[in-house]
Amino acid sequence: MRTAATRLLTGSALTAVASACLAAGPAYALTAADGGSLEVYPSSVTPGAEVTANTTACGSGGTASGDASAVGAGAFKLAPTTHKEDAVGQFKVPTSASPGTYAIRAKCAEGAEVSGDLVVTLTASAAQPVHPKGHVKTGVGGALGPDPVQTAAGVAALAVAAAGGTWLLHRRARGDGI
Template identity: 50%
Template sequence: MRTARVFTGTALSIAAVALAGAPAVAAGTFEKLEVSPGSVQPGATVTVSTTACGRDGAGTGDASAVGGPASFQLKTGTHKEVVVGQFKVPTSAKPGTYGIGVNCKNGREATGDLVVTKGSAVSPAPSTSSPAAKPPQGGMKTGVGGASESGSGTAEIAAGAAVLTAAALGGTWYLRRRESGDRV
């Protein structure tokens, strides 16, 4: 009976640690692709960057989901560990969220999302004869930040796994002491 409890506790601990690491496994081998700006109107130029390709790396991007080029080049930017590329969103692009991908020369891949909004990036010049023309107001939407920055990182997953392991070891110690007749 005692052995069964110890094995059950150990099995539950291993399962808890495995589930804590599941988001990292489920993410696959795709790395993050920064898309800037993250929200654009048709006709706009978009810049993408990633560290997936490694130092002094290179890659090929694919924006065919939004109707853009099926192949555009990413090369080392100002920072040698980041590759950068650009493409233009077609003026015929429909509003929605589109996946943009990059295949690196080192075999790694990165993906990111681009949101296309209604309208056209190329707007006519405002009429100077119209008294209703106002200067733009409000903050600029740059696409920086978002839900991915508030998610669990590797440090949080490791800390959670350590807490679960400590709890499992403490539970096992407690059960062994209890079975042997020692009182805590």
């Protein structure tokens, strides 16, 4: 018999797995007449990302010419691989790409044409984290601030305090008192 804590942990784990699967997003594809399609992965990217396109529409050992000019990436080649008769190619989304949905197309050497959708966003999905770049402005400056006069005054105040503290400790050690 399961306890409430066990059910809660099991439910939480299943929710986390389902969320991770949904966050990765499906690869959108349109099917060709012969049953093949063009899969675009990842299906949602930010400008500057690398995208992989693959299809089984070209058959075993087939090649294809890809067209990503809709997003500004131009032509790319799809070549056969060892994975289930796939033809695979890659292209890079230009950093100047605007957000939107773009049709990526491929034409097999035998004539079959397939296409898939690529979504360009300005925010990264959970599958592609974006790391911060640059300096953090916290309001705490370095040792040499914008005003050298204030820096010199601060150094002088610290020197006077250190000298006074040393003098008082020396008098106390000799027994002169304060």
